[in-house]
Amino acid sequence: RADQALYAAKAAGRGRCELDGGEVSDLARDLAVALTHGDVAVHFQPILQVATDDVVGVEALARWTHPERGPVSPSEFVAVAEQHGLITALGEHVLRQTCTQLAALHAATGRRLRVGVNVSGIELSDPTYPDRVRAVFADTGWPAEEVVLEVTESLLDAESATSVATLHALRDLGLKVAIDDFGTGYSSLSRLDTLPIDVLKVDHSFIAAITTSPRRTQMLRSIVALAGALGMDVVAEGVETPEQDLLLRSVGCTFEQGWLHGRPMPVAELQATLERRDGELTRATG
Ligand code: C2E
Ligand code: MG
Ligand code: MG
Ligand code: MG
Numbered sequence: 001r002a003d004q005a006l007y008a009a010k011a012a013g014r015g016r017c018e019l020d021g022g023e024v025s026d027l028a029r030d031l032a033v034a035l036t037h038g039d040v041a042v043h044f045q046p047i048l049q050v051a052t053d054d055v056v057g058v059e060a061l062a063r064w065t066h067p068e069r070g071p072v073s074p075s076e077f078v079a080v081a082e083q084h085g086l087i088t089a090l091g092e093h094v095l096r097q098t099c100t101q102l103a104a105l106h107a108a109t110g111r112r113l114r115v116g117v118n119v120s121g122i123e124l125s126d127p128t129y130p131d132r133v134r135a136v137f138a139d140t141g142w143p144a145e146e147v148v149l150e151v152t153e154s155l156l157d158a159e160s161a162t163s164v165a166t167l168h169a170l171r172d173l174g175l176k177v178a179i180d181d182f183g184t185g186y187s188s189l190s191r192l193d194t195l196p197i198d199v200l201k202v203d204h205s206f207i208a209a210i211t212t213s214p215r216r217t218q219m220l221r222s223i224v225a226l227a228g229a230l231g232m233d234v235v236a237e238g239v240e241t242p243e244q245d246l247l248l249r250s251v252g253c254t255f256e257q258g259w260l261h262g263r264p265m266p267v268a269e270l271q272a273t274l275e276r277r278d279g280e281l282t283r284a285t286g
Helices: 002-020 026-036 074-083 087-109 129-140 153-157 161-172 189-194 214-229 242-250 267-285
Strands: 041-049 054-066 070-072 114-118 147-152 176-182 199-202 233-236
Touching: 026 054, 026 074, 026 087, 041 087, 041 114, 041 267, 054 074, 054 087, 054 267, 070 074, 074 087, 087 114, 087 129, 087 147, 087 267, 114 176, 129 161, 147 153, 153 176, 161 176, 199 214, 214 233, 214 242
Parallel strands: 054 114, 114 147, 147 176, 176 199, 199 233
Antiparallel strands: 041 054, 054 070
């Protein structure tokens, strides 16, 4: 798999040579090497269930520290991976790491967290994707039912028959599907109706304005009601302040994710955080 990544990067490099006279993308080459060596890490950000104040889920987020440049933002290296034929290797690495690490966390603590995994449109347009995903679950023992694939609205704008068929095949395996960054793209209500969607993740940029704009507050209320009526969960992304948290609770939002409740962190830190929360709960109630 890793060799395939390196090969893909070399092939991509060759492709570029023809285009721009010898310039191979340094970042793509270094990312391919990092994938070969397992140097791309996965961090987990807590997702809080509002009704219980419990961390019931996490989002898996890829992390890469370049040997010379330092940490590279995922938005940047995911785009590089998409452009250089590395996204399949990156996506599979992240999914495999995620399932392996959360299975170990479950074995150690008895806690089974639901996990959001970001998926690129390129992965979804590949008809072999569901088979490769199924192999990861078979190898790691992690249940497909506890994975939520996060896809963006823009991806669904460019929806192809293959991607939609893939989404249905993944659903048949037991996975859930979330619309990520909801409210930033060109939202289509008919797609909310026709596509198999379990969760709406309301984008950070929208959440940022809910406490200062009464109209945004009303829109948020309507989104929560719409999701509820369609049987979808709502996750508010980028929750940073207690004021936002209070407002989200008052409109009946079911889940929250953001720095207020925890940053993305390595699995060991996540385990320590969960154990500390449990301890606080025991002291508070017992
Ligand atoms: P996303 O899926 O919307 O992930 C949420 C982003 O919001 C993350 O940025 C997270 O660190 C950040 N965030 C969380 N809480 C807060 C908050 O309270 N305030 C603010 N300002 N930001 C917050 P990150 O980790 O930089 O990832 C950026 C994007 O890169 C992700 O957006 C996702 O689209 C993409 N990405 C990350 N990992 C992967 C991956 O494994 N595969 C793919 N295809 N894309 C990935
Ligand atoms: Mg996401
Ligand atoms: Mg998002
Ligand atoms: Mg986002």
